[in-house]
Amino acid sequence: MRLLLDENFNHIILKGLKRRVPDLDYTIAQNTPLKGSKDPPLLSAAAEQGRLLLTHDVDTIPKYAYDRVRSGLLMPGVIVVPMLLDIGKAIEDLHLIVECSEQSEYENRVVHLPLN
Numbered sequence: 001m002r003l004l005l006d007e008n009f010n011h012i013i014l015k016g017l018k019r020r021v022p023d024l025d026y027t028i029a030q031n032t033p034l035k036g037s038k039d040p041p042l043l044s045a046a047a048e049q050g051r052l053l054l055t056h057d058v059d060t061i062p063k064y065a066y067d068r069v070r071s072g073l074l075m076p077g078v079i080v081v082p083m084l085l086d087i088g089k090a091i092e093d094l095h096l097i098v099e100c101s102e103q104s105e106y107e108n109r110v111v112h113l114p115l116n
Contacts, residue, residue, distance in 0.1 A: 001025065001052060001097070001098050001101075001102075001103045002025045002026075002049070002050055002051040002052065002103065003024070003025065003026040003027070003051055003052050003053075003054055003098075004026070004027050004028075004029060004042075004045065004046045004049065004051035004052070004053050004054070005026060005027070005028045005029060005053075005054045005055075006029055006042065006053065006054060006055035006056065006057060006061070007028075007029045007030045007034070007035060007036070007037075008030075008056060008057075009028070009054055009055065009056060009081075010056065010081075010083075010087070010090075012087055013081065013087055013090045013091055013094070014026070014028075016087065016088075016091035017091055017094050017095060017098070020091070020095045020099075021095065021098050021099065024098065027049070027051065029042060029045075032045075039057070039060050039061050039064045040064050040067075040068075042061075043061070043064055043065055043068055043075065043078075044073075046076055047068070047073065047074040047075060047076055050076055050103075051076060052076055052077045052078070052079060052103055052106055053065075053076070053077070053078045053079070054078075054079050054081060054094070055078060055079070055080055055081070056080070056081055056082065056083045057080070058080050058082055058112070061078055061080065061110075062078065062080060062110045065078045065110050066110065069108045074107075075107065075108050076103065076106065076107055077103070077105075077106025077107055077108070077109050077110070077111070078106075078109075078110045078111070079094070079097065079106070079111050079113065080110060080111065080112045080113065081094070081113045082112070082113065085113055085114060089113070089114055090113060090114075093113045093114055093115045094113075096115065097111075097115075
């Protein structure tokens with residue numbers, strides 16, 4: 001599974017996920033020309049790169065993601081991790097997603113953690 005982490009994504013969560021999935025395929029928007037990008041260009045880049053977007057943005061990313069879907073544009077998927085979600089639970093749920101599902105299952109979907 002290929003991931004794009006939003007610029008402000010919690011690096012503690014990333015570190016915990018990488019411990020469980022050492023070969024994790026991810027890019028951090030902050031470390032690319034996407035740094036400081038608005039939401040629509042970030043979602044466009046995720047689509048161009050074929051990456052599932054991980055974000056803490058519960059307010060605007062889902063809206064723009066569904067705008068892409070309604071417009072018929074490719075939307076590889078978004079996983080919304082609320083900032084107040086326990087870090088251990090976030091790592092556990094993301095590990096489950098990465099290891100037990102296919103990226104194609106998230107196309108045109110916004111999934112909010114926690115999973116249960």
